[in-house]
Amino acid sequence: MEILFFSLFNGILYGLLLFMLSAGLTLIFGMMGVLNFAHASFFMLGAYFAYQISQFIGFWPALVIAPLVVGVAGALVERYGLRQVHKYGHVAELLFTFGIAFVIEELVQMVWGKAPVPYEIPQSMKFTALTWQGMNYSAYRVFMVLISVGIFAALYLFLKRTRVGLIIQAALSYPDVVGSLGHNVPRIFMLVFGFGTALAGIAGVLGGNVLGTEPAMALQLGTIVFVVIVVGGLGSLGGALIASIFIGLLTNMAVSFDIPFRGFFEALGVSPEAMGTGKDLIDMTSSGISPILPYLLLVLMLIFRPRGLFGQRDV
Amino acid sequence: MKLHKLVPGLMGLLLMVSIPFSAYAADPVRIGLIEPFSGPIAAIGLEILDNFEFAIERINSKGGVLGGRMLEVVALDNAMNAEKTTQQVKKAIDRGIRFISQGIGSNHALNIIKQLDKHNKRNPDKAVLYLNHSAVTTAFTNELCSFWHFRFDANVDMKVAGLATQIGRDPSIKKIYMINQNYAYGKSFQAVGRRMIKERTNAELVGDDLIVPFGKVLDFTPYVAKVKASGADTVLTGNWGPDLVRFVKATAEAGLDVQFYTIYGGLPTSVNGYGVNDGMAVKIKQITEMHENDAHWTDRDNFESDYLSKYERSWYGERGRYILDMFVKALEKAGTDDPKAVAYALEGMTHPGPNGELLMRAEDHQIQMAMVISTIDDKAPRKMIYAGKNVGVGWKTDGWISRSEISQPTTCKMKRPA
């Protein structure tokens, strides 16, 4: 029972980190219909900028400045790249962001080198804020959770309760009508893209020092954020939150409970000898496959419910 | 626009590919170094290249080899792709390079061993020798052993034996938790670890996990929780890269009172990754052939100071130095740069190493040497310098593991050419 509560708790913590990572992505998709493959790359830029800025003026200014810089970079990418590609359709847009991810990774290596940079959690936030089952949780982790929840609340209120939010939503569904009402639709798109990448930047500032800041980090994170937004339902903020937490729980439980597969195969009447070269499969436990589970979930979700948990339309 | 720019370049490349390179094989003795020099983990490859170039510079300034011939290292980029390694070996052969060195990635090493076995059998007059500087899969000097392969680094079994020996000396260590990456290297670490803990320590193995490797695991909290629940006081891990970095960071954050025995925890890229404070918190330990504060390492010959002033980072490449020294010795002994003669000269060779005498065991071409275990220390007299910056920590010796304690038996049945 203890272990259950414990992995529930950890799973939610990890899920909230995932949500922070993917909030910007689901926003951009929901607004613009663009699956931004470079999202994790903007996340990485956030981490590197934060590292650089915190070298000079400390972590707290970096928390504000780095996401702004990333947002501006994102807006520029939209203005001078993505907008030109828009007319060729979604596949071209996807390919464009695919290429941008490649370029950003190389630019990061060009500027900061190929080795990891020592971007650390600020000492002032390292004290233990919370102890649970003998495990300490630093103030920094609590702070991350608060920011993540804050992002969700702010986005939700912004989109549903403010005039600007409503215009943005309208611009997606009826760009012509919104345009003829005197709103500058391309400009709205640019701002949305910039805002979404700035969110990735925030996640980078906060997550970079937990996950390690190195050139390969975008590649490692690039696909998991897709799982979150697809499972949650494309464009659905609430869905992304639920999916993040669900994935957090799933991977945590798989490790904590560590169910061996042997029993399962024996129940099916399969003896390990009969499996031949597949015998590794029998000797495995659920913790060994926990990082694959999200992808399994993704595939199953797309097969049986392509619109995800809370999506308005199919992927 | 870019296309037009590429066309003339392509013409040049085509010409390059078509020119047979064997024409000017005579002058320098060339070593082809096949490593990732581009892509995400190029940092390590480039560092090794620097180490080789630095050591070669010294040899050349003293008059070179074989009566005045120079040594030269030729960098061949494999971009961490095993097929590209195969191609670079072919390129090296085309260019008449007779000696190849490589070490990052056992898959690449295995490709080279197999490829050279075939090539040398089919073209005995153009044989190529492989000097393995860091690929540690034990099988290369056991069932997969080859006459054309020499390993200058301790293999996984030897390193784990060393770590276990040190653990056995510390009576305060009662419970050990092992975490390894679920692929060939991690699994062999796990297998030897289980055996060695039983043979060489009085501690109990309280946990033994394999994780999906290469940065796939983002959240290590559940693993940390398992370590905590097991009551372990020591973690023994072969992890490297993000799999090590994230684990260290998560353990430090949870405030667990454990120490980490590692193979790769002391690499500059690892230290940079987890950061000094977290590294100190979990008392990272490493096993190496030497470290800068190693009292046994006396033959420094201004190596580290010269290296530091040139590259603005600490000398971590003593291996590069003794590989090349032994290589030169073998060339002189053979009196020729014929790879077969050099290989025979290397067999059974002894050489003064950083921690006592090195022996290239003739049976399996596995170097035999003493090693040292050290702990991360922010009060160490010599601190690591990386990219021009003082990292703030150095290494403090915990204990030395003698050559006989490190040494492991071999199952190699080598076929030697006549």
Place this chain on the structure above:
Amino acid sequence: MRLLLSKTGVWIAAAAVILLAPTLFQSGFALSVMGQMGVAIIFALAYNMLLGQGGMLSFGHAVYFGLAGYFSIHYLNLMGEGLVWYFPVSLLPLFGGVVGLFFGVLIGFVSTRRAGTTFAMISLGFSEMATALTLILVAFFNGEEGIQTDRWVGPEPFGITYGPDIQVYYLIGIWCFVAMVAMYALTKTPFGRMSNAVRDNPERAQFVGYNTQRVRWLAFSLSSFFAGLAGALHAINFEHVGFETVGLAQSGFVLFMVFIGGVRHYLGPILGAVLITLLTATLGDLTQAWFLYFGIFFVVMVVFAPGGLAGLIMLHEPVWKTDIRLAQRMILPYMGGLITALIAGFGLIGLIEMIYFVSHKLAGDTDVLLYGFATDVSSIYSWLIYGTIAATGIVLCRKSFPAVRGSWNSAMDDVRERFSA
């Protein structure tokens, strides 16, 4: 068949290139790269059956390529030990194709039920799972070391042992030719047309009575067959299959090839495969920043030439079809465009190389070798010179490119005039 024959000249030329290439490039490295090109051509064409002809963007097609490689190499090894029936190495690619087909039919059944982004995301999911499994299931995939083999097994008909590289090159060459013809023929069958229809307008295709889902499934399965064929050849070429062959990077690579070559023309993937293979094999020796150039090249292509190289070439088809003399007026503006682009590229590459050098340089090192000249990066003049060249080039490009477009437009006008006259 008639359509095939009408292109006889082209096919003969292709066969001649394949046949004669080794007389020009003889080194072991060159043979290996050319073999790799042949494999890449098959794989790229197979991929384009999905992307170009079927409109399905896949991020995981290397799964079929790689799995076929693994199965083929296991078969080779078992054959070497005499545990399975002898199967000529020359025909092993067929076996690989069947393996690809098997997995294609299986996974295609679930993944092709929808097109578009759903399909892309499912392919991504399968790709990630397959990559992880190659590392976890050690007994079959042998982890990161992959599987080694010796292709020199069994009887030696006509002295063909596949020991020497040249024999393997011709094996790949022949299969490449066969696959090229076969896939071209496929595009001309009713199935090929149906595939296009489902790509362009699925609703209408369905309305006319086609089961769009089944058409996509068929296209996917056939494409997996050819991907598997390429995978087996890849395994024979390198005598090794590793986990990279299944992964996302490999899938991304074939996407690069096909897109840069051009998705809307049969020639496109072939162009892309040859170019990209050549660049990856050789650029790494010239510059460490080659990944960056690669990425920039790709982005520029997506923005300015979404039709790829083949698309750019085919823009000019009406000119040579109508009257090649129309091209005379285009030569000057095109030369201008080329030269200004070269100037801009020259300056930009210089700048990038200098930045790269500065961020990776050693203490006291100041000189980088650029275009054969030692360039002092500590001097402001080096930066000024390359900066000026780049800026000049870009300014000139803004003048010369409209001229290129103008000359093309006027040539097109002429073409139209002649047609209406």
